[in-house]
Each structure stands twice: as structure tokens, then as C-alpha cells.
Amino acid sequence: MDHDLLLVYSEPGQVPVEEFHDWYDHEHVPLRMQFPQFRTGYRFRAADGRAPGWLATYDVEPGFLDTDAYTALRAHRSEREQHVVQRLATLDRRRYSLVHEAGRLDGEPRYQVLVGLTSPDEEGLRTWYEEEHIPLLIAIEGWDRVRQFRLQDGPGETLLTVHDIAHPSLCETAKWKHATSTPWRARVMASVTASSRRVFAFHHAGR
DSSP: OEEEEEEEEEEEESSOHHHHHHHHIOOOOOOHHHTTTTEEEEEEEESSSSSSOEEEEEETTTTTGGEEEEEEEHOOOOOOHHHHHHOSEEEEEEEEEEEEEEEEEOOSSEHHHEEEEOOOOOOHHHHHHIIHHHHHHHHSTTEEEEEEEEESSSSSOEEEEEESSSOOOGSSSSHHHHHHHHOOOOOOOOOOEEEEEEEEEEEEEEE
């Protein structure tokens, strides 16, 4: 089903961890999930030991993030939310539109691997993903779903691929090594000008 992705990296900074989670889980996320246009809302913790250490992702009906109903949430923050946001070390908000999806996720996500790439040959990059790379990954047991998004607003690479997987150890298997070492991959990756990779573990569901 077509949807936008709202992705937010965060780092508590001066906010005590208990206060950070209480605000996120009992105020910030519920205010968004009250809208039926917010189809899912998940929080993740870093599983790669890197910062920012927290991630929130929301599948949202296309166009809803531009409506007055949504923008009012940010324009009229509660006193508590303003106080928390001012003390966060990181609040990195990015918006994407879905361009491709394969596989299926049953239930809540367990781990997510996020791979960002920028290339002047985005068409060639996407063709490789859709015709070779994603089919090879989906064939791995426990590699549940792969979605690709194009950046619409915010920092980061122009193409984001989100992998829902059972466990990061899948990235040590022979099938994964094959999927990431083909001649076609070498050709398309040669044109990549920016890249990133993060691994997160499920923490909390907003709905």
C-alpha cells in the first residue's frame, strides 16, 4: 500500500533517559497515532553501537504531513514537549515517499537495517536493486521485507532502503555475502557518491 515514511533520529542529550522515553511513548507518539492517516508508529534502539541511538518511524498516508492537522502538532507543542525538545542532543527528521516494496512483514518488526545511497545514476541503482539485489535478499529465510524510499525532505542520501529482518546475523550468511558481491553490484556502487548504513532493534510500538 502506498505511503510516505516519516523517520526521526533522536539522542536524549541533557534529557534523562526515563524522561525521554516517558515523553516519547506517552505524549509524542500517541499524539500522532490518534490520526488514522498514521498507519504505523515504531521506535527502535541502535543495535550497531552508534549515535544517534534512537529511531522512530511512521508509515503515513501520502500528503498528510502537509496538512494543517499535522503541522499544528509541531506549531502548538505542549510546555513539556518544548522543554524536552530544547534539551535533546539530536532531533533529525526526514520524510520519504515509497518507490518499491517486496516481501511481507507479519507483526511487529524485529530489526531494521537502513541503507542510504546517493548516485547520479539512480535509475541504474534502482534497477539493480529491483531485478537482482532485493530478490536475492528476500530469498534468505528471515529477510522479511524490503522497502525503498526517495527522500522528499530533510538531510540524508536520496535513496533509502529499509530492510526488516529477523536478526543482524543474517548479514554474515553465505547468501547475504553473495547478494552483496555480484559484478552488477560492483558496477552500480562505483557511481555512488554518498552512503550510510544503520542497524536498529525494535523497542516500542505506538499502535
